Amino acid sequence: MKNQEIKKAVKKRYAQHAQENTSCCPTCSCSEKNDITKHTKAIGYSQNELKSIPESAVLGLGCGNPTALAELKKGEIVLDLGSGAGIDVFLAANKVGESGRVIGIDMTEEMIQRAKKTAKDNGYKNVEFRLGEIEDLPVQDNTVDVVISNCVINLSPDKLQTFKEAFRVLKPGGRLLVSDLVTEGILPEDIKKSFDAWSGCIAGALQKNEYLDTIQNAGFRNVQIVSQNCYIEKEMDSRLTGKITSIKVRAIK
Numbered sequence: 107m108k109n110q111e112i113k114k115a116v117k118k119r120y121a122q123h124a125q126e127n128t129s130c131c132p133t134c135s136c137s138e139k140n141d142i143t144k145h146t147k148a149i150g151y152s153q154n155e156l157k158s159i160p161e162s163a164v165l166g167l168g169c170g171n172p173t174a175l176a177e178l179k180k181g182e183i184v185l186d187l188g189s190g191a192g193i194d195v196f197l198a199a200n201k202v203g204e205s206g207r208v209i210g211i212d213m214t215e216e217m218i219q220r221a222k223k224t225a226k227d228n229g230y231k232n233v234e235f236r237l238g239e240i241e242d243l244p245v246q247d248n249t250v251d252v253v254i255s256n257c258v259i260n261l262s263p264d265k266l267q268t269f270k271e272a273f274r275v276l277k278p279g280g281r282l283l284v285s286d287l288v289t290e291g292i293l294p295e296d297i298k299k300s301f302d303a304w305s306g307c308i309a310g311a312l313q314k315n316e317y318l319d320t321i322q323n324a325g326f327r328n329v330q331i332v333s334q335n336c337y338i339e340k341e342m343d344s345r346l347t348g349k350i351t352s353i354k355v356r357a358i359k
Contacts, residue, residue: 113263
C-alpha cells in the first residue's frame with residue numbers, strides 16, 4: 107500500500123464525514139445526533155464542554171479528549187494535528203482565552219471549510235485553520251506551546267516524521283498531548299492491508315511500545331501514558347477484540 111493511496115482513502119472518508127455529518131466514530135456506523143453526543147461523552151468530553159462550543163464542531167470522530175489533560179493556560183499557542191471539524195480547537199480556544207491562539211491543521215479541504223465557517227459564524231477570533239499534512243506542517247519552528255491530536259496520528263503512514271514535525275514546531279519545553287489508538291499484538295494481515303481499516307484508524311495503529319518509542323525517537327523526553335482503556339465498538343471485527351487500546355500520551359520537548 108502506497109502512502110498516497112492511503113491518504114487518498116483517508117481524505118475521501120473524512121470529506122464524507124464533513125459534508126454529510128453521518129458517522130460518529132471511525133469504527134461504528136451511528137448517524138443520529140444522540141448517538142454522536144453519546145459517543146463523544148463516552149470518549150471523555152463532558153456535557154458542559156459540549157455546551158461551550160458550536161454544535162457543528164462535534165462529529166464524534168476521536169478516541170479521547172486531549173484538551174482535558176493538556177493543562178492549557180491563558181495566552182498559550184496551541185496546535186491541533188488533524189483538527190477535523192474543530193472540536194478540540196474550540197475547546198482549547200476557550201481555555202487559552204483572547205490572549206492565546208489555536209491553530210488547526212487538516213489535510214481534508216471539506217473539514218477545513220466546515221471548521222472555518224463554524225469559527226466565522228460563532229465569532230471566534232483566536233482560532234485559525236490551515237490546510238496541510240501533519241507530516242509537513244505549515245507552521246514555523248519553535249512557535250507553539252502545546253501540540254494536541256485526537257485519534258489522527260494513527261492515520262499517518264509516516265508517524266516518525268509526524269512526531270518530528272511536532273517536535274520542530276514546539277518551543278523548548280513545549281508539551282505534546284495526544285489521544286490515539288494503538289494495538290496490543292499483531293493485527294490480521296487482511297486488516298492491515300485494508301483501506302477501510304486504514305481510514306477507520308485501525309490498520310495504521312502501531313503496537314503500544316512502538317508508538318511510545320517513535321515519540322522518543324523524534325526527540326521528545328518524559329514520554330508517558332497518562333491514561334488508557336480498551337477500545338471497543340459494536341461494529342468492530344471480532345478478531346480485534348482486546349487488541350485495540352485508546353491511550354493518552356504526554357511528552358516534553
